[in-house]
Amino acid sequence: MNAPAPPPRRWVIWLPLILFAAFVALVLVGLFRPAPREVESAMIGKPLPQFALRPATDIRPGLETADFRQGRPRLLNVFASWCVPCAVEAPQLAELARRGVPIDGVAIRDRKADVEAFLARHGNPFDRIGADDVSSVQMGIGSSGVPETFVVDGKGVIRYQHIGEIRKEHVPLLLEKLRQAE
């Protein structure tokens, strides 16, 4: 009568602990993985799509894909005059421009007068500014919001995507990425 319970169920009792250990291992890998955890553009490592944008202002020319194939890495900044964080990042863009980084802009769903007022107020670090009235280029390069900044190498290949405004602490990071894209 007092025969011990059959052993086959034994391992089931340890199953939760095993699953839990697997969970811990998994999140440890996740926590210490060096890669950034933001949603990255699937376009990284791919060439820019073909586009030719009309000038967004009277003071700078428009922007097309060929402008990025001149052998030198450039920044592509997606912005809009109606976007508050874009004003926040303006000093950092000015700082990058002061250090000789060539920067091009894409103004999203914007108006000429507004963009010019924005540039007059916050400074103009851009060599060229294209107007993207239907967000087609924005979608094409895998950007989901404004502001975003892309490092594009001298062959027109996207190398890095920065989501959100550029803060002071991001400037060295972007300079490093530009150097790597040489």
Next chain:
Amino acid sequence: MIAELGLASLWLAAALAVLQLVAAGLWLRGKSEALGGVIRPVAVTQGLLALLAFAALVLLFCRTDLSVKLVALNSHSAKPFIYKLAGTWGNHEGSMLLWVMVMGLAGGFVALVERRLSDRMLAATLGWQAFVSLGFYAFLLFSSNPFERLDSAPPEGQGLNPLLQDIGLAFHPPTLYLGYVGLSVAFSFAIGALVTREVGPAFARAMRPWVLGAWIFLTIGITAGSYWAYYELGWGGWWFWDPVENASLMPWLAATALLHSVSVLAARDALRAWTVMLGVVAFSMSMVGTFLVRSGILTSVHAFAVDPERGTFILALLAINIGGALALFGLRASSVTEGKRFAAVSREGALVLNNVALSAILGIVLFGTLYPLLAEAMGAKVSVGPPYFNPMSALFAVPMLLVLAVGPLLRWKTDRLARIRWEIVVPVLIGIAAAIGVAAFARINVLPWIGLALAPMLAVASVLPLRGRNPRRTPFAVWGMVVAHFGIAVSLFGMASESAFSQEKLVAARVGDSVEIGPWHVTLRAVQPVAGPNWTALEAVLDARYAGNAAQTVRPQSRNFWAPPQQTSEAALHTRWNGQLYAVLGGEAPLASGAKPGDARWQLRLWWKPFAPLIWLGGGLIALGGLLALIGRVAADVRRLVAKDKIAWRRMRQGR
């Protein structure tokens, strides 16, 4: 002074937690008889000191004392008072302090009132409770001190995330935390029962009010959180299967399963090891949820709560607490005897099915939430969304809901389905009629269709347990069950209707333009600037007429906060008994080339969501059901205690 006082009481509370743990450990091993007596008072004092520390932090936030780093980082003198108050727990340090405070108070309360359990089991429970608390005390004191001072106070605070300046959100996290902490008590009881091998009805009865209480708070928290996401994010959806939402859903699923299994253990002394396991799992899910939210390991709309270092700390706590508990379970579970047996067709059998289904859904949600992480470890980027979660969870939810209709009618131990066939025939017929009716009149997807058929069936079936009972003599617990199950039917109907019949329109409208949406006729009357205490906004004034009725004014806003700068859209809702009109102002649409100024067009997004409010009304009913059951259980316990005291007093008087 206040900050220093708070810090001092936090240290004292932590020291008492050490004493509580050591005293319980030594006494249980029989090393020291004297220490047994200090456990209860120490637990109470520890709770009060934690309360004092939390009160100090609340005071600092109410005064906007900017010399305290946490206040300077998270508050602003221009913020409305209620958000200054909510700012106390609207940040990592404060919420952790809230956590230990509630946990300490809960432990103190157990120490004060719990008389049913053996002294050994209570000591083990409180000792484990102290052990879990200690992890959080260490976390607070060593890595995220809420009372840290700044060398020089800044002139102004750095505000609070404007998305968080909302009355719903001010009380959403503390509600969930109360739920999590309630589960921590259940967890401690489970460990206490394992350590002392006293897994039985007494343990289940002691644990049940805590599980019920935690479950009520979790239900309210999830319901409120879902409504918050619905109107604050302005996306028109109410559940996104976002990792953070899942993080709050998983403990709820586990707690719901636990709630049902603990009833079986209390009433029939069956499902012993399983109930203990669920006690461990429920709290594990709370901690896993907190970890997933705080570590930022998963990308989510709640990214404001993120910090990888803290994630590591919580993970370490998680590994120690849960790993330890599961190891203990592995060592002891085989010595926990199986408990009473029961037939497949019986109340217990139905509750087992409920438990299996809930656990399966829990597994599905957990797997779906972690899968992106797993895929990423293998080098791929994926995101898992409704196409996975909806059908997979429905796979188990639908059978569970069918069992829900029958289970409460069955008798304990053993029963025959034939006995209740005439009772269930009515709801089944109603369900079939609803299924046919909906299929005949509307072309909708299969899941909403199932929902629309199940909801009326459940609604009728849920009240059947009241049949033949005198309403005044019916125990509160039965009322609670009926109300909660009815709430599930109501909520299900809302979800299915929202998913099947919602209409959406995105338009660029000039002032004066009209839009037709469902039965509504909406006119854009004006767009005007308005200002709040710490934001400015564009407000659209919309006249909405329902089927030719008088116009209702709804005012969606697009808000700009300035500290920190951020744009949010405030959806405007108009609720009728049969649904909700949901309006969002997107902003000014870009002008076509050659357009005159004054031609400005505004992006408006409108939804008509029939019966959508029932989703949250049902959630409220579920919580109300829990509350009724809790009142019933606690009242019965109090009556029993009073009766025992009377008997003891009489015996004393009679000199026996």
